[in-house]
Structure formats: structure tokens, C-alpha cells
Amino acid sequence: MTTVTGTRAPLAPHRLLRTEVPGPASRALAERRARVVPPGVGSAMPVYAARAQGALVEDVDGNVFVDLGSGIAVTSVGVSHPEVVAAVAAQAADLTHTCFMVTPYEPYVAVCEALARLTPGDHAKRSVLVSTGAEAVENAVKIARRATGRDAVLVLDHAYHGRTNLTMAMTARAMPYKTGFGPFAGEVYRVPASYPLRDPAGMTGERAAARLVDVAQRQVGADRVAALVAEPVLGEGGFVVPAPGFWPALARWCRDNGIVLVADEVQTGFARTGAMFAAEHEGVVPDLVTTAKGIAGGLPLAAVTGRAELMDAVHPGGLGGTFGGNPVACAAALAAIEVYERDDLAAAARRIERRVRARLEPLVGRVPAVAEVRGRGAMLALELVRPGGLEPDRAEAARVAAACAAAGVLVLTCGTWGNVVRLLPPLVIEDALLDDALDVLVAVLTGADVPGAAA
Incomplete structure (x- = not known):
């Protein structure tokens, strides 16, 4: 994985400086x-x-x-992995695009089958494929709202979910992501996360979850909440791992109150945290999981995978997009998934x-x-x-x-x-x-x- 052959000399297999940086x-x-x-x-x-x-x-x-950046957790199988490259070339020779909403194709279905098998839980699942992590998060919110008939969405402090209008509203950090771009989508409410380094002494995961629930109950009301959308490990917010017990307590509260728990695994997914999905570390089975970044070895692909009864609540035509589940990106994803599992x-x-x-x-x-x-x-x-x-x-x-x-x-x-x-x-x-x-x-x-x- 450290040499490139072609018309130029092979890539040096080690750190090498020929000029000042930048040259x-x-x-x-x-x-x-x-x-x-x-x-x-x-x-x-x-x-x-x-x-x-x-x-x-x-x-x-x-x-x-x-x-040590992997294109922000995208090239987890390595840049230009030979098997991903071969799969992309073969698929591109056969079919680059038709739009799944016009004439569907097998690679889209195969990726959805893989996601049903890999994501946490053994319940029946469905997936919709899109192009970016922000698009996946937006669709997860759409699905949760349609399935529950509720409008409010809870998000964590320090969260990052994307750069579209809705996901900017869901993102905590103003600069550079939000400043000057409002007004943002409504019915998004921020609740406190678990941040062990900066939480008060003695703040366990269960107490941090109770703090979150108290804010949500007082400021929103559980009966109005369609979804709690959260990263199992806060990404752009600082790679913050919640205190033990935080996620299980949130999962129980969501289940008891008919709230859809959405795990934003855009950055944490696909073996990045030492499990195929980070929610597995907490023993939690989310209702919906959003994925992107590492899914396709460097090509743009993202997904929402979730409980069949939630996914099926959306009317025909309510989900999709012109480039969502592009066949070349799907071929790359299938090759990358094989590498994740086999190796x-x-x-x-x-x-x-x-x-x-x-x-x-x-x-x-x-x-x-x-x-x-x-x-x-x-x-x-x-x-x-x-x-x-x-x-x-x-x-x-x-x-x-x-x-x-x-x-x-x-x-x-x-x-x-x-x-x-x-x-x-x-x-x-x-x-x-x-x-x-x-x-x-x-x-x-x-x-x-x-x-x-x-x-």
C-alpha cells in the first residue's frame, strides 16, 4: 500500500521532503x-x-x-486502494449514471443489503443512499418527523452535522460554519453533551444524560420531540468520548418517549473507532444511522439506514436525489466494505x-x-x-x-x-x-x- 507505479517513478514509501513546505x-x-x-x-x-x-x-x-487525516476520515482503507480503484474502473466502463429514481441498478441494492447487515441491531432495516453526510442527516430528520408526526429535533452542544441550512442549525459552532448564513431552520433545540474533561467533577454519564433530559423536558417537552440526533463521539466538536452510561441512558429515554434516536456515524462509522460503528461501544442500537465519509473509499456516497417501520413511513417519492447512490460510488463502497471485513x-x-x-x-x-x-x-x-x-x-x-x-x-x-x-x-x-x-x-x-x- 505504499508504492504507486505508472509513468512516473514509484511513490517513495516513507516521509520525504524535496523542498520547503509549501514548495x-x-x-x-x-x-x-x-x-x-x-x-x-x-x-x-x-x-x-x-x-x-x-x-x-x-x-x-x-x-x-x-x-494522519485520511481526508477527514474518508480514506480509511487508504487512498486509491487497488480493489476500490479496480471496482470503480469496472463499474465506470459499464454504467456511470442513470439515476436510481429513473432506471435502478443492482449496486445500490447491494450497498443497502450490506448496510442492513453491518449496522447495529438484528431488526428489519431499509436504507436510502445520498451523496453527502449533511444530506444523510437532513433525510434522517425528514424520516423521523414523518414517522412520529412531531417537529422538534434535539442536538448536542459541540455537535457538527453539516453545512446545509438545516444542518447548520444543528451544528453548535458558529465560526466558521454558521456566522452570517442565517436565518436557520426552526424547531432545532440544543441540549448539553457529556464532555468529561470540562464537566463538573463527579458528573457521570447517567448524570450527564439526566441533565440533558431535564433541559429537553423543560424547554421542549418530550411529546414534541421527533428525534435526538447525536454523534457517538463528538467529531468537529473535539473528538469527545461521552462518559460511560451517557448513551444507554439517552437510548432508554428516547425509547420510553417515542423519540427516534439517530446516531450520526458520518465520521465514526466503518471501523474508525475500533468497532464497525461507534454506537456498538455503548451497547446501543439506534433507530436510524447516518453514514458517509469512510463508506466508499474516497468517492461521494452517504446513507440513512434504519428500522423498516420508520423508513417505510415516508411516502413514495419523498426520499431520493439525482446523484444519490451513484453506481460508481456504490461499486467503490462494496469494494471498501469487503476490505473492512476481510482485513x-x-x-x-x-x-x-x-x-x-x-x-x-x-x-x-x-x-x-x-x-x-x-x-x-x-x-x-x-x-x-x-x-x-x-x-x-x-x-x-x-x-x-x-x-x-x-x-x-x-x-x-x-x-x-x-x-x-x-x-x-x-x-x-x-x-x-x-x-x-x-x-x-x-x-x-x-x-x-x-x-x-x-x-
């Missing part, structure tokens, strides 16, 4: 971009990718980076977690800025604060990401305050590449000399 070709592209792309389209890194394989990305200057990438995620925690957890207490190392599987993060308290240090997170990129390692930031460094390595990353990337990250955090890369 002259990336800078030239940045100048071209500035003339035709609005500044509202941001990019985390200053380099322009040319090709990639597995856990390595080569930029237009020939620099090779170890990728047991959930176990790979757990191995990555053990390796990363062994390197990063000793920094808590040793490096004053590191308040916590947290996450599940290959979805891990460090929360950075100003020494002596829990004041978020956004500038330090940005510095760490920039310094790592300059040394040939791609890491991302996130968090409500932008002070979290997150790690989302491809689940196929080799130990040597991961260790090298961690060497760089630890050196940047501790102020030690950053290990050099081949030149």
Missing part, C-alpha cells in the same frame, strides 16, 4: 487558486496533492507526507489506538499544554490548553499542525475552540509510518529536535 509548485497553484476560488473555501494544508497511496500523499513538488480493519483501528496512546498519554503532565489524550480506535485527539488551567489554546493547536506539515506529517485540528489536534490515520497505515509520524508530533509538542525526512 514552489504549491505556491504557484495557490496564486492560481486565489484568482478563481473564493476565500470561503478553506484548506487546512498549504500543499497541493498530486497523487497518494495508502497512508502517503505526494504533493506537486514531490514532497511525500505521512497522512478486520476494526482490529487494525484498535491496534493503532494502543500504539498512539503509548506515545501520547505520557505527555499529559509532562507537557503543560496537553490537557488530555482521548478518542476511540483510530479517532484520537489531544486537547491543548494554556498551562495552569483549561483555557483553550487555539494558537498552539495551529502551531502544532503547521510544524508537523513542515516536517512532512499531515494532522488536523478541530474542537469548539479550535484547540484540539486530531489524528485520523488510514486504518491500513504501516507501523513504521505511524511511528515516524508520531516521532514528529511528539517532537513538535515537546520542543525537541524534529526528526528529519529523506531529501
Whole structure:
């Protein structure tokens, strides 16, 4: 998974810096971009990718980076996985598009069959395929409202659900996602999440759930709530793992009150957290599950999978979209799912977690800025604060990401305050590449000399 063959020389199987970062070709592209792309389209890194394989990305200057971002958890099976590439090529040769709503095709059905088998619970399930995570979340809300006859939707503090009008309303963070884009869709109510690092001392998962229920009952009323939409691990909000007991208590409350529990597994799904779906860690079976990102090995595909009686409540024609379940994306998804299962990438995620925690957890207490190392599987993060308290240090997170990129390692930031460094390595990353990337990250955090890369 670390070499690319073709008309150019093979991709170097390790971190490699041929120029400064960004190099002259990336800078030239940045100048071209500035003339035709609005500044509202941001990019985390200053380099322009040319090709990639597995856990390595080569930029237009020939620099090779170890990728600890996976395109924000998209390329979990590795970039350009050979089996995904082959499936895409074969499907594209036969059929690129007809629209499932016009002349349906088998790959769409096969993906829905796989989702019925893989998502939590052994009940009868149906799926609708769409193109993006935000579209999946919107459709989940539509389904819940239609099935329950209710309007209100509960979402968590620190949540991120997308950039459409409804999902912006559901997203907690104003800047950059919401500022200046309102007014937003109504009947969306925010309730407190479980955030162990920042919750009051002694706040168990059950107490955090009770706090949420109290707010919901007082401000909305359970009989008005169609759905509670929540990420099992908060993603853009900072990779926050809830305290044990939080999700089971929420599931019981939803069940007792006829509320549809929607697990937003767009970032956590498909083996990322060490289970095929993150809700499995909590022993919870959601009513609806939204998926995207890692589902199709890099191609745009998303889904809502849920209880048959809920999905069937929507009238014919009420769900769909022109590109939803595109046959090429479906072929990619079927190939990626085969890799997840055959190669047991959930176990790979757990191995990555053990390796990363062994390197990063000793920094808590040793490096004053590191308040916590947290996450599940290959979805891990460090929360950075100003020494002596829990004041978020956004500038330090940005510095760490920039310094790592300059040394040939791609890491991302996130968090409500932008002070979290997150790690989302491809689940196929080799130990040597991961260790090298961690060497760089630890050196940047501790102020030690950053290990050099081949030149």
C-alpha cells in the first residue's frame, strides 16, 4: 500500500521532503487558486496533492507526507486502494449514471443489503443512499418527523452535522460554519453533551444524560420531540468520548418517549473507532444511522439506514436525489466494505489506538499544554490548553499542525475552540509510518529536535 507505479517513478514509501513546505509548485497553484476560488473555501494544508497511496500523499513538488487525516476520515482503507480503484474502473466502463429514481441498478441494492447487515441491531432495516453526510442527516430528520408526526429535533452542544441550512442549525459552532448564513431552520433545540474533561467533577454519564433530559423536558417537552440526533463521539466538536452510561441512558429515554434516536456515524462509522460503528461501544442500537465519509473509499456516497417501520413511513417519492447512490460510488463502497471485513480493519483501528496512546498519554503532565489524550480506535485527539488551567489554546493547536506539515506529517485540528489536534490515520497505515509520524508530533509538542525526512 505504499508504492504507486505508472509513468512516473514509484511513490517513495516513507516521509520525504524535496523542498520547503509549501514548495514552489504549491505556491504557484495557490496564486492560481486565489484568482478563481473564493476565500470561503478553506484548506487546512498549504500543499497541493498530486497523487497518494495508502497512508502517503505526494504533493506537486514531490514532497511525500505521512497522512494522519485520511481526508477527514474518508480514506480509511487508504487512498486509491487497488480493489476500490479496480471496482470503480469496472463499474465506470459499464454504467456511470442513470439515476436510481429513473432506471435502478443492482449496486445500490447491494450497498443497502450490506448496510442492513453491518449496522447495529438484528431488526428489519431499509436504507436510502445520498451523496453527502449533511444530506444523510437532513433525510434522517425528514424520516423521523414523518414517522412520529412531531417537529422538534434535539442536538448536542459541540455537535457538527453539516453545512446545509438545516444542518447548520444543528451544528453548535458558529465560526466558521454558521456566522452570517442565517436565518436557520426552526424547531432545532440544543441540549448539553457529556464532555468529561470540562464537566463538573463527579458528573457521570447517567448524570450527564439526566441533565440533558431535564433541559429537553423543560424547554421542549418530550411529546414534541421527533428525534435526538447525536454523534457517538463528538467529531468537529473535539473528538469527545461521552462518559460511560451517557448513551444507554439517552437510548432508554428516547425509547420510553417515542423519540427516534439517530446516531450520526458520518465520521465514526466503518471501523474508525475500533468497532464497525461507534454506537456498538455503548451497547446501543439506534433507530436510524447516518453514514458517509469512510463508506466508499474516497468517492461521494452517504446513507440513512434504519428500522423498516420508520423508513417505510415516508411516502413514495419523498426520499431520493439525482446523484444519490451513484453506481460508481456504490461499486467503490462494496469494494471498501469487503476490505473492512476481510482485513478486520476494526482490529487494525484498535491496534493503532494502543500504539498512539503509548506515545501520547505520557505527555499529559509532562507537557503543560496537553490537557488530555482521548478518542476511540483510530479517532484520537489531544486537547491543548494554556498551562495552569483549561483555557483553550487555539494558537498552539495551529502551531502544532503547521510544524508537523513542515516536517512532512499531515494532522488536523478541530474542537469548539479550535484547540484540539486530531489524528485520523488510514486504518491500513504501516507501523513504521505511524511511528515516524508520531516521532514528529511528539517532537513538535515537546520542543525537541524534529526528526528529519529523506531529501
